[in-house]
Amino acid sequence: MQAFQFDTVTLPPEAEAMRRRVRAFLAEERAAGHLSGRGSWSAFDPEFSRRAGAAGFIGVTWPREFGGHAQSFLVRYVVTEEMLAAGAPCGAHWVADRQSGPQILRHGSEAAKRDILPRICAGECFFAIGMSEPDSGSDLAATRTRAVRTEGGWLINGSKIWTSRAHRAHYLIALVRTGEAGEDRHGGLTQFIVDLAQPGVTVRPIRNLAGGHEFNEVFFKDYFVADDRMVGKEGQGWSMVTSELAFERSGPDRFLSDYQLLAELIDRVGEAPGERQAVEIGRLVAHLAALRRMSTSIAGMIESGRSPGVEAALVKDVGTSFERDLPEVARRIVAVEPSVDDGEDGFAAALADVELHAPSFTIRGGTREILRGMIARGLGLR
Amino acid sequence: MSSEISGILLDQADRLFAQHVTRERLVEADAGRWPEAIWQAVEAAGLPLALVAEEAGGAGLAAADGMRLLRRVGYHTVPLPLAETMLAAHLWAAAGGTVPEGPITLGPCNDGDAVALDRAGAGFTLRGRLHRVPWGGQAGHVLVHARDAGGTARLALLARPPAGNAERTNLAREPRVTLDLDGIALAEDAVRPAPKLAEEGLLVLGALVRAQQMVGAMERSLDYGLTYANERKQFGRPIGKFQAVQHMLAIAAGHYAAAAAAADFAAQEWGSARFGFAVAVAKARAGEAAGAVAEAAHQVHGAMGFTQEHPLHYATRRLWSWRDEFGHEALWQERIGRQVCAAGGTALWPMLVGA
Numbered sequence: 183m184q185a186f187q188f189d190t191v192t193l194p195p196e197a198e199a200m201r202r203r204v205r206a207f208l209a210e211e212r213a214a215g216h217l218s219g220r221g222s223w224s225a226f227d228p229e230f231s232r233r234a235g236a237a238g239f240i241g242v243t244w245p246r247e248f249g250g251h252a253q254s255f256l257v258r259y260v261v262t263e264e265m266l267a268a269g270a271p272c273g274a275h276w277v278a279d280r281q282s283g284p285q286i287l288r289h290g291s292e293a294a295k296r297d298i299l300p301r302i303c304a305g306e307c308f309f310a311i312g313m314s315e316p317d318s319g320s321d322l323a324a325t326r327t328r329a330v331r332t333e334g335g336w337l338i339n340g341s342k343i344w345t346s347r348a349h350r351a352h353y354l355i356a357l358v359r360t361g362e363a364g365e366d367r368h369g370g371l372t373q374f375i376v377d378l379a380q381p382g383v384t385v386r387p388i389r390n391l392a393g394g395h396e397f398n399e400v401f402f403k404d405y406f407v408a409d410d411r412m413v414g415k416e417g418q419g420w421s422m423v424t425s426e427l428a429f430e431r432s433g434p435d436r437f438l439s440d441y442q443l444l445a446e447l448i449d450r451v452g453e454a455p456g457e458r459q460a461v462e463i464g465r466l467v468a469h470l471a472a473l474r475r476m477s478t479s480i481a482g483m484i485e486s487g488r489s490p491g492v493e494a495a496l497v498k499d500v501g502t503s504f505e506r507d508l509p510e511v512a513r514r515i516v517a518v519e520p521s522v523d524d525g526e527d528g529f530a531a532a533l534a535d536v537e538l539h540a541p542s543f544t545i546r547g548g549t550r551e552i553l554r555g556m557i558a559r560g561l562g563l564r
Numbered sequence: 565m566s567s568e569i570s571g572i573l574l575d576q577a578d579r580l581f582a583q584h585v586t587r588e589r590l591v592e593a594d595a596g597r598w599p600e601a602i603w604q605a606v607e608a609a610g611l612p613l614a615l616v617a618e619e620a621g622g623a624g625l626a627a628a629d630g631m632r633l634l635r636r637v638g639y640h641t642v643p644l645p646l647a648e649t650m651l652a653a654h655l656w657a658a659a660g661g662t663v664p665e666g667p668i669t670l671g672p673c674n675d676g677d678a679v680a681l682d683r684a685g686a687g688f689t690l691r692g693r694l695h696r697v698p699w700g701g702q703a704g705h706v707l708v709h710a711r712d713a714g715g716t717a718r719l720a721l722l723a724r725p726p727a728g729n730a731e732r733t734n735l736a737r738e739p740r741v742t743l744d745l746d747g748i749a750l751a752e753d754a755v756r757p758a759p760k761l762a763e764e765g766l767l768v769l770g771a772l773v774r775a776q777q778m779v780g781a782m783e784r785s786l787d788y789g790l791t792y793a794n795e796r797k798q799f800g801r802p803i804g805k806f807q808a809v810q811h812m813l814a815i816a817a818g819h820y821a822a823a824a825a826a827a828d829f830a831a832q833e834w835g836s837a838r839f840g841f842a843v844a845v846a847k848a849r850a851g852e853a854a855g856a857v858a859e860a861a862h863q864v865h866g867a868m869g870f871t872q873e874h875p876l877h878y879a880t881r882r883l884w885s886w887r888d889e890f891g892h893e894a895l896w897q898e899r900i901g902r903q904v905c906a907a908g909g910t911a912l913w914p915m916l917v918g919a
């Protein structure tokens with residue numbers, strides 16, 4: 183079986199040096215009371231993002247001329263894993279740093295690059311992802327939101343849904359229809375940078391089952407977007423979205439979402455676990471250690487110029503299965519009734535939070551079933 | 565040895581196994597016959613000494629490359645104590661001994677066994693019993709980990725395993741033999757201080773070896789499954805076109821990849837302060853994956869996979885055995901669990917990343 187070789191990657195000294203810098207930064211944040219411990223990459227804290235940007239932790243791989251730090255993907259990898267493991271509230275800048283910025287850097291106009299990228303690096307400019315629509319979920323090629331040519335640009339009409347943090351972001355990148363789909367259904371799609379402060383776009387909240395307001399519906403009514411806000415060329419949207427999703431899926435955010443719960447579980451169980459508790463925790467740690475190896479390997483592939491789309495799908499599938507397993511194991515080995523408002527029992531609150539969010543882990547960023555289809559294709563089936 | 569040369573050695577080993585581990589010989593080995601022809605070929609290629617330093621007459625393969633070779637041994641379901649011999653030869657040479665010809669096995673192979681060394685004149689006598697020693701009745705030598713009266717760990721090389729012990733086999737029909745060592749006398753030079761790697765016993769090293777072999781046997785099982793899914797037609801198309809079959813194989817591939825990554829981790833940490841932790845991760849993760857991969861591979865094959873005729877079982881019966889040898893998953897999971905709980909929640913992350 184030639185597919186799925188996750189070669190061993192040894193992190194270079196500059197990556198370990200960066201790890202020390204990030205840890206020092208996070209220690210200060212903790213001392214200042216800015217880290218609640220359980221926020222991870224969905225907690226939105228613009229002030230934290232600004233400080234992370236000032237410290238040089240956003241746009242790590244981007245060129246200096248756009249505010250970046252011209253470092254390798256392995257260095258960036260270390261920044262992300264340290265932030266996640268500490269439960270740092272990275273939600274504000276996460277999407278811009280992970281996928282929107284890299285898309286603009288590679289395919290954006292010169293004007294967009296100069297205007298937007300330095301602000302992302304400074305931790306002042308946040309993005310949302312405008313892919314899903316009411317009738318276009320897993321089947322992204324069914325996108326119906328349409329852009330038609332007008333003088334100096336395009337007019338967009340239609341709507342997007344499940345758009346995380348659109349109510350707090352400055353921009354989103356929207357995937358819209360600009361032409362016919364064609365035989366393979368992948369034609370006629372184009373991506374645009376949408377300024378959420380401009381007229382013609384409105385955002386309506388959708389509450390999730392945990393009671394939180396994270397995602398939204400976004401409506402476009404004759405929204406005008408200038409030519410230089412097109413990302414890539416007209417009709418290239420499909421291949422760009424595909425490579426963007428490889429970035430979206432490749433990182434440690436796909437197995438560390440509920441890492442804080444594992445740390446709390448270990449403390450809750452204590453120094454002298456029962457046999458069953460030790461076995462179950464050991465199993466989780468063995469899974470996690472393997473996932474981390476695979477994830478560093480993917481960072482190595484990206485660094486060497488490969489586009490590990492299938493490998494990323496596999497790590498996301500295995501990683502999100504682990505994330506969903508974790509609360510189930512936790513509740514089997516510690517008898518506690520989870521409670522979101524239990525201020526005294528941090529473990530009960532962490533468990534409650536994870537249980538309520540867990541269903542989304544295997545849906546957002548591509549469902550488990552879609553990922554398994556991609557893996558199967560990578561295995562030579564189909 | 566340079567990585568280029570070790571790459572060549574791995575390719576050669578692959579070809580050699582493919583050529584010599586034939587269907588006929590696997591059937592014979594299953595029936596309890598020692599496959600001397602395969603051993604001859606393997607020995608002629610120098611594979612038993614792959615992990616022995618060049619100065620000591622070996623191939624001097626780096627540990628990580630040696631582990632890759634063990635995966636190929638697992639992939640080809642080589643019905644020999646080759647992995648055991650490679651490991652025993654490495655340890656005996658590292659202890660300063662001269663490695664004998666022929667297959668060498670080793671013990672203790674499980675958590676419960678322990679062997680004591682008593683002084684007897686200029687030499688020693690052994691006290692203890694080893695359960696389920698791989699090829700304990702066929703190997704020319706047994707490398708035994710034992711402690712002397714002062715508690716010092718030593719390795720003892722027994723020239724000939726005592727006869728008349730209980731012969732058993734594992735699910736793959738590989739011999740697993742109980743050896744009664746009580747009163748066996750050893751000359752002074754057949755006992756040496758254990759090298760650092762083996763001070764605590766042979767369980768960790770054995771677990772590392774089985775983890776690598778399992779990764780190889782999983783790869784083989786998946787290869788069979790993928791080939792069959794693309795060839796076998798039902799309802800007018802290859803069964804690999806059915807989403808249910810695709811998803812079974814995709815899940816199995818995830819287990820395989822995770823197990824391989826865990827086994828890489830252990831190989832990379834060979835001899836480091838994190839070696840024990842990494843091996844526990846590898847054996848626990850590979851053992852869990854082995855069951856899942858074997859199950860999926862069989863399900864894809866339908867009734868065909870349940871026959872003697874189809875070779876899938878040479879890989880899967882080994883997976884079912886190897887996951888229990890040198891400590892099953894729960895033993896290693898428990899060790900990890902106790903270690904991380906003793907250290908506390910905040911210590912876990914540095915332990916995982918090694919920094």
Ligand SMILES: Cc1cc2nc3c(=O)[nH]c(=O)nc-3n(C[C@H](O)[C@H](O)[C@H](O)COP(=O)(O)OP(=O)(O)OC[C@H]3O[C@@H](n4cnc5c(N)ncnc54)[C@H](O)[C@@H]3O)c2cc1C
Nearest residue numbers: 311312313314319320344345346542545546547548549551
């Ligand atoms: C918390 C959260 C945040 C999100 N944030 C964003 C965001 O910021 N921007 C954005 O654009 N989108 C976002 N999404 C949307 C997400 O990308 C979609 O939910 C996802 O792609 C699935 O689409 P769907 O919900 O329409 O489900 P559907 O596609 O309708 O799928 C429903 C079920 O059918 C299965 N299914 C569908 N097709 C197949 C098939 N071919 N084979 C087998 N099974 C199939 C799916 O696996 C799933 O189980 C978010 C979702 C969540 C839960």
